[in-house]
Amino acid sequence: MALVTTLVRRGMSHDERGEAELVLRLARGDAESVTELYSRFGRPLHAYVRSLVRDAGLAEEVVQDTFVAAWRGAARFEGRSSLASWLFGIARRQARDRMRRAVPETEPVDGLIDVAGGGLGPEAAALASASRAELAEALDRIPAADREVLLLAFAYELSGPEMAEVLAIPAGTVKSRLFNARRRLRAQLVEEELR
Amino acid sequence: MNPRTDDRHPLELLPEYVNGRLGAQDAAAVRAHLDGCEECRTELGAWRAVSGAAEPFSPASVSLPAGLADRVSEAVAREVAAADTARRPGGVVPRFRWLAGFVAAQAPLVRREIWPASTVVMFIGAAVSLIAGSDRGVPGAALSLLAPLAAALGVALIYGQENDPGLELALATPTSPRLVVVARLVVVLAWDLTLALAASAVLAVTNGPAVFVPVVSAWLGPMLLLGCLVLLLSLFVHSSLAIATAMVVWVVRAMAVSGETHIRSFSALADALNSVWQTSPATLALALALLVAAVLIAPYREPFGSRPSI
The missing domain is CATH 1.10.1740.10 (RNA polymerase sigma factor, region 2, helix turn helix motif)
Incomplete structure (x- = not known):
């Protein structure tokens, strides 16, 4: 007890x-x-x-x-x-x-990537205006580790500390992972538009 | 550029605001901020869009396979049953089978050098005994000198972090360190006993069946006594000290047996030593007492602490 x-x-x-x-x-x-x-x-x-x-x-x-x-x-x-x-x-x-290898090691997402348009503002606006189908397709194509962190937050609705425990990373890193994953989602959208 | 984290724009709180995991106080602050901040409303829109994209993966959208609940219950029930049998082995046969499997499983865990090393030493003992024949009293003198030593050196290496890199794992299991020590002792001694018995059988074939019992009794008691002494020392102090002690004890004993000493007072000691190194009830009882002591202290050995390495 x-x-x-x-x-x-x-x-x-x-x-x-x-x-x-x-x-x-x-x-x-x-x-x-x-x-x-x-x-x-x-x-x-x-x-x-x-x-x-x-x-x-x-x-x-x-x-x-x-x-x-x-x-x-x-x-x-x-x-x-x-x-x-x-x-x-x-x-x-x-x-x-x-x-073994198919599930992502949570390694490669920490490096920031450049997105056309630079700052957060335009990126956010682009995401907000993208159609759900486009976003879903982009989500399917980004690296598995990026997708995982976004899903833990938005599909399974875990809190920051909970995500940190699941991914076995510090809480501060969870936040930057979320933002990086979002950037990558945006980059994927851009790539698909160009195709 | 990193996500801005200044006080005015609560950007870092937005994901949890969207998924509903933000505390009430923070959520109220974010809501108040959003009212007056166009930029953060755009940010919020972006996170909401991401959240919408995640929707097809959400628990509500992914259909739960029919019967999964039953299969989960069955899997756990199997596990419960397995745990029960492990805790309370029903009857003698399963218990023995489990124990036999456990002992056999120790064989790959002890240091691999033990097997070839003891084999070579036993082989030399048998070969020298064969070549020397029985012209100097009881045949098998070399075997009776080498067999206990080979066994003791192996036994010194069966336990402890310096010998078993996987010990940390083993200690994390519910199996008692005592059982592990005994099982490994059984495995190593069984190997040495088999080899020494085989060597004695070869000597019996060449020298006549009558020598078998004397040959075996010349090494059996000493092997068990020396083995248990070394086990106790290796658990109590360190493998290296156990090996060194075994060497010294055994060399002194060998000198006593061969009588090749010119020190007169040594002969009394030699007689005393010879009476200990026999296959006699007293020797076996002494070996057993040492074994019990070793098993009792096994769990208290510091597995990873600093120990003197000699």
Whole structure:
């Protein structure tokens, strides 16, 4: 019960307390709690894994592995992160294990790239005025690591600290990654217009 | 150019503002700022556009495969069952099978040099014994000198960070270090016992079956005693000290056996030493006591701390 008491003392919301109790049941080896975990996180985890692993069958296996690993590793969940980011992190590692190279190493996105038009203003305006279909196509074509950070923010709605945990990078780096990924999306749009 | 982070334009907060993960206070501040800032509204529009592009990947848009929930439950149930069997092996046979598998799994983990090194030493012992024949008393004198030493040197190297780069991993598993030590001892000693028994059998073939038991008893007790002594020392202090001690102890013993010393007072010591290095109940009990001590201290060995390297 120590974990829950600590979390409660830290001033957690009701929802977060529910999460902490769920983890506690997992850690005690209660297999039933996996069903509850799945009903809460199965859908977002599956969507995330599908964005990493394009093969549907393989993605299902990764989702299964993720829940097995969560059940096995629940004792190591220390309540310092949210349940969602913990599970996303596990899913990411499981996907990588399955794919080795196909899932992005989060390396190459830190170098800034130049975009025609220079500053943020025109870039932002161009993105805002692009059609959704164009943007979706560009999103599909940018490097996987850039796509991943944008999806974590906007498709899976993780907070900055949660994204930092999933990607295993500092919180400050998450912000620059987001901006870089957005620039690359814009560059991809330009490239497709020129084609 | 880096995203501007000055106080007036809350650019860094916009992604979380868009995905709804910004705290209420920050969100209110951003909203107030947006009212009066055309530039930031454009920025917001850009992030909203990106967010819209991400929509097809969102949980609501990706269809969840039918039956995935069941397959997840089944996978976890299998894991639960596997964990249960590992925790409570049902019956003697599965338990033994698990233990046998565990012991066998140690073979690739101990230092690879152990196997060829002990084989060569045993081979030399057998070869010299064969060549020397039985003209100097009991056949197999060379074997009885070399076999315990070969085993002891191998045993000195079975545990510890200096011998096992994967030890950190092994220690992270729920398997007790005691079990690991015993399993590795069993693997290495089994190899040495097999070799020494084979060598003794060869001697029995050439010298007659009657010599088999005396030959075996000449090395068996000493091998176990020296092996357990070295194990204890390697766990308690360091492999290198264990090896050095084994060498010294064994050279002294060898001098006592051969009687090739001119120091008169040494003969009393030699007799005492010879009575220890036998295959006798007392020797085996002593070996067992050393083994128990080694197993007891195994978990307390500092696996990565600085240890004297001699």
